Amino acid sequence: MTEIIVVTSGKGGVGKTTTAASIGCGLARRGKRVAVIDFDIGLRNLDLIMGCERRVVYDFVNVIHGECTLKQALIRDKRLESLYVLAASQTRDKDALTPEGVQRILEELAADGFDFILCDSPAGIEKGAHLAMYFADRAIVVVNPEVSSVRDSDRILGLLASKTRRAENGNGGVREHLLLTRYSPRRVATGEMMSVGDVKEILGLEVVGVIPESNEVLTASNAGTPVILNEESVVSLAYQDAVARLLGDTVPLRFIEEPKKGFLARLFGG
Amino acid sequence: MRLLGLFRRPPPSAQVAKERLRILVAQERTARGGPDYLPLLRRELLKVIRKYVNIDPEAVHIRFDRAEGHEVLELSVALPGK
Numbered sequence: 001m002t003e004i005i006v007v008t009s010g011k012g013g014v015g016k017t018t019t020a021a022s023i024g025c026g027l028a029r030r031g032k033r034v035a036v037i038d039f040d041i042g043l044r045n046l047d048l049i050m051g052c053e054r055r056v057v058y059d060f061v062n063v064i065h066g067e068c069t070l071k072q073a074l075i076r077d078k079r080l081e082s083l084y085v086l087a088a089s090q091t092r093d094k095d096a097l098t099p100e101g102v103q104r105i106l107e108e109l110a111a112d113g114f115d116f117i118l119c120d121s122p123a124g125i126e127k128g129a130h131l132a133m134y135f136a137d138r139a140i141v142v143v144n145p146e147v148s149s150v151r152d153s154d155r156i157l158g159l160l161a162s163k164t165r166r167a168e169n170g171n172g173g174v175r176e177h178l179l180l181t182r183y184s185p186r187r188v189a190t191g192e193m194m195s196v197g198d199v200k201e202i203l204g205l206e207v208v209g210v211i212p213e214s215n216e217v218l219t220a221s222n223a224g225t226p227v228i229l230n231e232e233s234v235v236s237l238a239y240q241d242a243v244a245r246l247l248g249d250t251v252p253l254r255f256i257e258e259p260k261k262g263f264l265a266r267l268f269g270g
Numbered sequence: 271m272r273l274l275g276l277f278r279r280p281p282p283s284a285q286v287a288k289e290r291l292r293i294l295v296a297q298e299r300t301a302r303g304g305p306d307y308l309p310l311l312r313r314e315l316l317k318v319i320r321k322y323v324n325i326d327p328e329a330v331h332i333r334f335d336r337a338e339g340h341e342v343l344e345l346s347v348a349l350p351g352k
Contacts, residue, residue, distance in 0.1 A: 158302045191282025198288045
């Protein structure tokens with residue numbers, strides 16, 4: 001069985017591509033066969049975050065137009081052999097993606113035995129975002145604990161509940177997961193940032209992960225190494241936990257509270 | 271009085287954010303699933319009613335419900351007190 005998961009948010013810049021790359025790697029590390037597809041036509045970026053930008057020969061739209069085979073366009077990851085990337089096209093033609101074309105590619109990937117297909121959605125609620133979510137079985141809604149991100153993600157929840165194949169067929173709808181990124185336990189503690197509980201309550205979603213705010217994310221994207229592969233960072237551990245939860249493991253949330261300072265650290269303000 | 275004010279801190283901004291979002295999300299969710307013309311209908315109704323009574327933009331509430339086999343458009347307008 002192939003599961004199609006859309007990584008979506010509504011608002012831009014909240015960490016969709018970072019999340020798609022890391023969750024993709026994480027699932028592959030757990031032995032799953034994974035394809036990550038960049039749906040951001042015109043603004044290709046997943047290849048950069050995954051570090052395979054120089055190996056893109058054919059893209060998503062080339063496959064849809066029949067200019068190459070799917071096999072030719074899939075880029076196999078150099079680090080994880082069961083992980084593949086399908087790059088977005090850089091065409092400016094908004095109609096390059098068609099529902100039929102997308103469906104055909106997803107079916108071909110399923111027939112090829114992929115366990116997971118991750119659809120990295122563009123920001124906004126236009127065609128690309130619509131097609132990224134349309135065929136999904138599950139959705140990871142990436143949210144920053146900040147007002148505009150939360151509001152936009154609620155718009156996305158509305159679309160997931162109405163404008164998807166599962167919603168139209170009435171077979172249970174898309175299973176939705178909340179993933180909070182750029183979480184700062186310190187600012188939550190001082191009342192400057194909404195907590196996991198707050199966002200969860202407003203949106204009414206099950207939390208699949210909380211990724212702490214960290215410099216490691218920028219460092220990882222600079223290097224083209226998905227941040228989950230940086231074993232020393234808490235961001236990696238947080239993403240690994242999220243992957244485990246996606247696979248059905250019960251894992252308690254970590255890194256959502258500020259570490260207690262010791263007596264000496266408090267005394268010297270360390 | 272001023273001394274008391276010193277001790278009364280404003281609510282933390284995260285709490286303000288949460289309250290604002292709670293109201294907004296609830297409002298937007300009720301509008302969802304209804305026909306696309308609801309926001310426009312609301313605006314036009316407001317315009318017409320305002321020709322006769324000066325009401326607050328917030329005073330017009332439109333609810334759209336779908337029950338078995340029929341749809342209900344519920345409209346309520348709170349008139350200003352005398």
